[in-house]
Amino acid sequence: MALYIRNYQSINPLRKPKILTFTALLFFFTLYILSFDFQINDPSNVPPLIDLNAPDGTSYLTTEPPSYGYKNYSEFIPGSLPLIISISHGGHLFPRDIPDRKKTTPGMVKSNDINTQEIGHQLSKIITKRFNGRKPYMVINHLGRSKIDVNLELRFERGLLIDIHGHGHTENYIELGYALSLETLSIPTDTLNTNEEIVFGSSIRALCARKQNELSFSEILRGESTSLGGKLQILGYDTIPSHVHKYPLPTERYFHGGYSVQRYGSRNNEHVVDAIQLELPRLLRLGNSRLRETFVKDLAKALGWFIQTYYFAE
The missing domain is CATH 3.40.630 (Aminopeptidase)
Structure with a gap:
């Protein structure tokens, strides 16, 4: 177990600042691109015009x-x-205080x-x-x-x-x-x-x-x-x-x-x-x-x- 932990620590990228910084930048850049693409291309972001008020004037x-x-x-x-x-x-x-259902029928x-x-x-x-x-x-x-x-x-x-x-x-x-x-x-x-x-x-x-x-x-x-x-x-x-x-x-x-x-x-x-x-x-x-x-x-x-x-x- 001790050998496994040492080997893991030696290759763990989170212990290398340059790799950690690059990984973080890549993650946030990817997240930004996906978010931008979703907002532009997803038609569900353009909701239909729906009346927000009931006939009596109260809000839905x-x-x-x-x-x-x-x-x-x-x-x-x-x-x-x-x-x-x-x-x-x-x-x-x-x-636990509710008993399991008993299988009373085959289906x-x-x-x-x-x-x-x-x-x-x-x-x-x-x-x-x-x-x-x-x-x-x-x-x-x-x-x-x-x-x-x-x-x-x-x-x-x-x-x-x-x-x-x-x-x-x-x-x-x-x-x-x-x-x-x-x-x-x-x-x-x-x-x-x-x-x-x-x-x-x-x-x-x-x-x-x-x-x-x-x-x-x-x-x-x-x-x-x-x-x-x-x-x-x-x-x-x-x-x-x-x-x-x-x-x-x-x-x-x-x-x-x-x-x-x-x-x-x-x-x-x-x-x-x-x-x-x-x-x-x-x-x-x-x-x-x-x-x-x-x-x-x-x-x-x-x-x-x-x-x-x-x-x-x-």
């Missing part, structure tokens, strides 16, 4: 602090946009969706910048999934809940869940558009009802320029459903939307908040942090367009 910008549940196990971050970001399975707290999952909290916070920051300081609501579960599995409400006349999860399917698609099964998505487009039971059973029922005289159900669900999946696909991310991948193949796995989307989406007619489950592949959540950062910026663009197009008053 909120300074309210986050609220926490019992022992900070849950967190609610107030917002000022008709967008709710929910993160159910990224918790990092594993208190029961106890593992966390890694990096979904980090992605959610970064997404919120970028969207807030795009909308001149107006930020999404956030609901975060801080308990680990081995302790609890939770699979959220409103100041606006309409709204959108995005429930962020992670999947490990080999196809690496972004999976958008609208509470519609694989079999339902694969039926002919004409039937999809005219079958009211399918529209009413989707988690974006309220949106489709508002836009029924302008867009068909399939256009909102997977249109190239009219759907969230279409926007993500155009940005370079294989997404289901979209105009390219309209539905999963029978051999492909697909999450169509869990409890939160089914319970709190507008498929329950009394609700005016739509809901979409966002299932992210490992490729976008793990490993390459630069790829993840780029994706979150692109997701913010797509979501920013979606809520500005469909959830602000006409």
